[in-house]
Amino acid sequence: MKNSQLLVVTPTYNEAENIEYFMQKVKSLGLDLLIVDDNSPDGTSNLVRKFADKSNGLFLITRGGKLGLGSAYREGFNWALNKNYNSIIEMDADFSHTFEDLQNLIKQTKNTDLVIGSRYIDGGSTLGWDFKRKLLSKTANVVTKYLVGSSVNDLTSGFRIYSHGALKKIDFNNIKSDGYSFQIEMTCEAMKNNLRVKEYPITFSERRLGKSKMDIWIILEALRTIFSLFFKRYID
Numbered sequence: 001m002k003n004s005q006l007l008v009v010t011p012t013y014n015e016a017e018n019i020e021y022f023m024q025k026v027k028s029l030g031l032d033l034l035i036v037d038d039n040s041p042d043g044t045s046n047l048v049r050k051f052a053d054k055s056n057g058l059f060l061i062t063r064g065g066k067l068g069l070g071s072a073y074r075e076g077f078n079w080a081l082n083k084n085y086n087s088i089i090e091m092d093a094d095f096s097h098t099f100e101d102l103q104n105l106i107k108q109t110k111n112t113d114l115v116i117g118s119r120y121i122d123g124g125s126t127l128g129w130d131f132k133r134k135l136l137s138k139t140a141n142v143v144t145k146y147l148v149g150s151s152v153n154d155l156t157s158g159f160r161i162y163s164h165g166a167l168k169k170i171d172f173n174n175i176k177s178d179g180y181s182f183q184i185e186m187t188c189e190a191m192k193n194n195l196r197v198k199e200y201p202i203t204f205s206e207r208r209l210g211k212s213k214m215d216i217w218i219i220l221e222a223l224r225t226i227f228s229l230f231f232k233r234y235i236d
Contacts (some may be wrong), residue, residue, distance in 0.1 A: 029103065124201035
């Protein structure tokens with residue numbers, strides 16, 4: 001049963017170590033939560049089902065296999081639009097995104113189509129990363145910002161809030177990329193549709209428990225997407 005007009009959409013793959021506490025935290029704020037699980041071998045979806053039996057406003061989509069982050073968000077967005085939620089929140093289950101920041105982002109949604117939790121504006125930061133990783137991430141965002149012609153500083157942020165109207169305008173079903181690429185393309189589509197985009201500073205922390213999903217294929221896909229968007233600027 002729907003309890004709130006705000007829905008958190010969280011893709012999961014092997015998040016059994018984090019998911020119960022994450023669900024408790026989301027529900028303590030009075031928000032609805034949709035978990036999109038890619039058939040996690042560690043039983044993540046079973047834990048969600050047990051919690052959902054005792055909690056309204058908690059929903060689960062279990063998919064046949066590991067289909068990717070972007071694919072999970074596309075499915076989650078379509079579900080949220082069909083249920084007519086006012087605001088759709090992207091948030092990870094590994095506690096790299098804080099609930100204090102979530103409450104601050106929600107406060108920024110008035111008269112805004114897309115609020116992006118940003119590590120790379122004044123007040124934003126990352127915790128648990130060494131200097132090399134921070135430099136790589138920051139440089140990648142600066143270069144990407146230049147190549148795609150965006151004013152957004154943290155294009156790869158996966159902590160954001162879309163209005164219902166924003167997702168109706170963005171043709172996200174035709175964005176086929178995953179990982180960081182999906183976030184980059186979604187931001188570019190928002191700008192192309194003249195949506196009101198706002199960045200708000202967040203503190204990004206290294207994941208609480210479990211293993212990072214980052215791999216070489218995600219990085220290569222991001223590079224391909226960035227240069228595709230760069231060339232598309234001049235073709236269009």
